[in-house]
Amino acid sequence: MSAIYMDNAATSFPKPEGVSSSMKTYMDEVGATINRSVYGAAQDAGLTTLLLREAAAKLFHFPEPATHVILTPGATASLNMVIKGLLKPGDHCIVSSMEHNAVMRPLLQLEGVSFDRIPCNAEGLLNPADVEPLIRPNTRLVIMAHGSNVCGAVQDAAAVGAICRRHGIPFVLDAAQTAGHIDIDFEGWGLSALAAPGHKGLLGPSGIGLLLLRDDFARLLDPLIAGGTGSASDSEYLPDYLPDRFESGTPNLPGIYGLEASLRFLQEQGIEKLHAHEMALCKRFLEGVKNIPGVNVCGPQGLNNRVGVISLDFVGQDNAEVAYRLETEFGILTRCGLHCAPSAHKTLGTFPRGTVRFAPGFSTTEAEVDAVLAAIAGVCQG
Ligand SMILES: Cc1ncc(COP(=O)(O)O)c(C=O)c1O
Structure with missing residues (x-):
């Protein structure tokens, strides 16, 4: 894997x-x-x-x-x-x-x-x-x-x-x-x-x-x-x-x-080219995740006023356990918890539960985003 x-x-x-x-x-x-x-x-x-x-x-x-x-x-x-x-x-x-x-x-x-x-x-x-x-x-x-x-x-x-x-x-x-x-x-x-x-x-x-x-x-x-x-x-x-x-x-x-x-x-x-790549991945991610029941996007729902840092809340599940499963079963490396920003989580309504954070980078591919989405769907199915 x-x-x-x-x-x-x-x-x-x-x-x-x-x-x-x-x-x-x-x-x-x-x-x-x-x-x-x-x-x-x-x-x-x-x-x-x-x-x-x-x-x-x-x-x-x-x-x-x-x-x-x-x-x-x-x-x-x-x-x-x-x-x-x-x-x-x-x-x-x-x-x-x-x-x-x-x-x-x-x-x-x-x-x-x-x-x-x-x-x-x-x-x-x-x-x-x-x-x-x-x-x-x-x-x-x-x-x-x-x-x-x-x-x-x-x-x-x-x-x-x-x-x-x-x-x-x-x-x-x-x-x-x-x-x-x-x-x-x-x-x-x-x-x-x-x-x-x-x-x-x-x-x-x-x-x-x-x-x-x-x-x-x-x-x-x-x-x-x-x-x-x-x-x-x-x-x-x-x-x-x-x-x-x-x-x-x-x-x-x-x-x-x-x-x-x-x-x-x-x-x-050029920052513009890298930004366009990041936003294209972000779009794919956000559109894909919308169709998965049992998971909420925290923060901006669309592409306006955002960078490609995406936090998910897995409804009814322990987010730390989800992150562990993503890593051990699918090889997906995320960060879960409060991300050194308790006030941000209070603002978003995710304190003290925290979220699972996904952040693609300049070398992340569309195929990798698709694999992440499939893994999220798998984790949401139980
Ligand atoms: C918004 C924000 N500010 C400050 C920092 C601190 O950066 P560093 O840990 O590289 O000093 C971070 C790191 O995650 C951050 O996300």
């Missing part, structure tokens, strides 16, 4: 050709770090890092120089850097009711910081008109999951961004489920920052992520980590220029080489 990987919302697999070989080349033939030395291998590492920053800036229509693309250990680290680097006691923050714990847990660690949740409907979608009434004089940040990791619902970031801009409030997008899936317009949507993991839709390795910072927003952030940057070594204070201010310590060079290769792949393929 060959496995069908349906867990791309957790992490993408397989990676495009070239990702692991680029990492291997770094490990076997380059080996040097950046910003410290000037010999050939160090220059190679420096150039690859620059190419990565430039590719990310281009991908997200980022108006700032590539220096403002900060390399982090992942989306969680990027979000912590924003939330804990910005908010102080007395501040107020606005989030959506669909947030991942990568936003909620750092926020709840901050004493004296209050927040409100923008309500979302039973499909996991917010109404931008609900944002303005939540704004208070001390609101310092609006931070929002662009795409839900539970049900794939995609929020209208442009509309929320326009409201934030009107009120002069920084707007930060958690693009963990949309980066690499949807064309994100950093400048057009008025973003102050964007957080993305390298290992999901960007198709790179785990252990590396991005934080794109608009210059005026970066000036408001206190760096969470301080240390050697290989620059301004005459001073014991952190430099005030980017990316160094937010990149203390030796970076994840194998990750940088891997992510640089995967962003090249994304650029060659």
